[in-house]
Amino acid sequence: MAAAMLKRSSMMKSVVIGGLRMAAASRAYASVAVGSDIISAAPNVSLQKARTWDEGLSSKFSSTPLTDIFKAKKVVIFGLPGAFTGVCSSQHVPSYKNNIDKFKARGIDLVICVSVNDPYVMNGWAEKLLAKDAIEFYGDFDGSFHKSLDLTTNLSSALLGTRSHRWSAYVEDGKIKILNVEKVPSEFKAHLISIGGAKSFLGRKKRLINGLTDKQKELQRKFFEAIEKQELVECGTLGLKSNQCSAIAISIAIS
């Protein structure tokens, strides 16, 4: 059931940024692609910054227009199917959080995590992950942001309802420079290598993660090979678990 509902196709294309030719996953069917302006792709759409209920009250339940988030900024944004879902979600956030200084050192103004959840749930999850200082969490409580970008998917069979794909993007002054959209949620044991990492715009120098076992190093070698070939490879194909995949992807991102 879950497999059937998740059958959507992705394709690879390469983009040139900063003189480097790089691999990026894109979707033929998305309403946005590399080159799109994320602000005009979702006109009149706002996101809701994570906050406690009391902060919500004192903020008069305000939302944040996309222009305030993206205009004149370099932003890494990643979305996932839900707060409190999956090992991969839990791994995904820390892999950004733990490397936030390296993102900042490379000129990234903001790293944002977004999900089709209300801002109080997002806040509860961010607090649990001890990630609020490093990452800005936003809710998309009615899904209007993800609907505008054609990034929604029906996850009712996983007791979630309409949520978003797992995706990540690098956005400069509103323009999408890199867009990765996962074909199959990692919770279903297949995780695309292109997701989670922002490898393309942060360079491609390889560095091993400290503490990897020999087997993991061998998996990582295969992983690098796949990137060299600009292949879109599922973690399952490489024998990787989704959390290993996420950790390796972010290792590439920051190297």
Add this chain to the structure above:
Amino acid sequence: MAAAMLKRSSMMKSVVIGGLRMAAASRAYASVAVGSDIISAAPNVSLQKARTWDEGLSSKFSSTPLTDIFKAKKVVIFGLPGAFTGVCSSQHVPSYKNNIDKFKARGIDLVICVSVNDPYVMNGWAEKLLAKDAIEFYGDFDGSFHKSLDLTTNLSSALLGTRSHRWSAYVEDGKIKILNVEKVPSEFKAHLISIGGAKSFLGRKKRLINGLTDKQKELQRKFFEAIEKQELVECGTLGLKSNQCSAIAISIAIS
């Protein structure tokens, strides 16, 4: 805005249970009322027991039919607008949790907290409140349970979307014996005295809460008076804050 959207009327009526005539809030417009069968009021509807994502996977994302929850059981069930919302939600759950032994001693098989959230968010919240051992938490991820009972309300102006009213019920073998539906969510600073407590079916002997200040005792006296008169009185009218109200209501419930 919030006030406007929440204008709905409730009315009081009295019911006779166990030879005692008791006050209970009911709604003229609800699809269920005292005497309704909750199972047939929501046919083919299931709830989703709170669990971690990994437990979700190993359970094959199973749901629990209402008949499994209510058939041949004495159940106290309470619903609220959302996990991680409001001081009152945080106070509401502990007031049941901390008195669970007294509920059990009176023959209640289950105390259930339900909300229009997915079961993983419900689990995250239950864990944060340290309440999983005492109370069973269920998600109603697509709102179908609350829609069937006509208990939904649009809380988009509070960045929540379609959620449930704050409500509580006592249900014996599927039959609703007491139904309390809050007119105005406590988050908006008015909390009906009938909510939160299951005073009616647990008896009406009065007992002061330990540690109340003189002012709080005076408020409690007014509170008892209102119950004697079978009046539906908002906490605001009594000068009570919603968390005081919740604590006093449950004090009545267990006394």
